[in-house]
Amino acid sequence: MLQSFRSAVQSASQLLYQGRYPISKMYYRLVSNISKQPSNESSNEPIKFFGSKAATWRARDTRSGGSEDTLWFQPYVISGSLAVFLLYFCVLREENDIDKRLEGNLFDQVAGLEEVQLTVNYKYNRENGLDTSEIEKRLLELGVDIKLLE
Numbered sequence: 001m002l003q004s005f006r007s008a009v010q011s012a013s014q015l016l017y018q019g020r021y022p023i024s025k026m027y028y029r030l031v032s033n034i035s036k037q038p039s040n041e042s043s044n045e046p047i048k049f050f051g052s053k054a055a056t057w058r059a060r061d062t063r064s065g066g067s068e069d070t071l072w073f074q075p076y077v078i079s080g081s082l083a084v085f086l087l088y089f090c091v092l093r094e095e096n097d098i099d100k101r102l103e104g105n106l107f108d109q110v111a112g113l114e115e116v117q118l119t120v121n122y123k124y125n126r127e128n129g130l131d132t133s134e135i136e137k138r139l140l141e142l143g144v145d146i147k148l149l150e
Contacts (some may be wrong), residue, residue: 115144122149 049055107114118139125132136146 019128115139115142118142119144122146126150 029048052133102111107117118135122132122135125135137150139146
């Protein structure tokens with residue numbers, strides 16, 4: 001009896017974790033399965049498939065996750081809420097200082113980032129025999145000594 005209770009609780013917790021059934025439905029299934037369990041667990045008889053609930057279970061119900069529990073207007077409410085949010089966020093909202101900072105160049109925001117990026121590109125291009133003339137020009141503009149990179 002303890003083994004059947006443990007397996008019933010594990011299956012109930014898995015279904016609840018996946019979000020397929022509400023708690024009241026899970027409790028009802030758990031209680032009804034425990035009361036219908038035969039008292040003799042050590043029987044070696046095969047489990048009958050035909051005539052059981054497993055024979056009539058549709059695989060679609062397992063994959064879809066209980067669509068009969070949703071309300072008919074739920075997709076419309078979610079779509080409408082998402083549309084209102086996007087309309088507000090993309091059209092109606094005023095720009096703030098964070099938006100203006102995001103419009104700028106990343107190299108202007110982080111000090112020293114351009115030098116590091118250019119030196120990494122310079123070393124990679126030299127090792128692979130690629131053109132480094134534009135990188136050298138920009139490094140000279142930034143005041144980086146190219147002879148120290150070699």
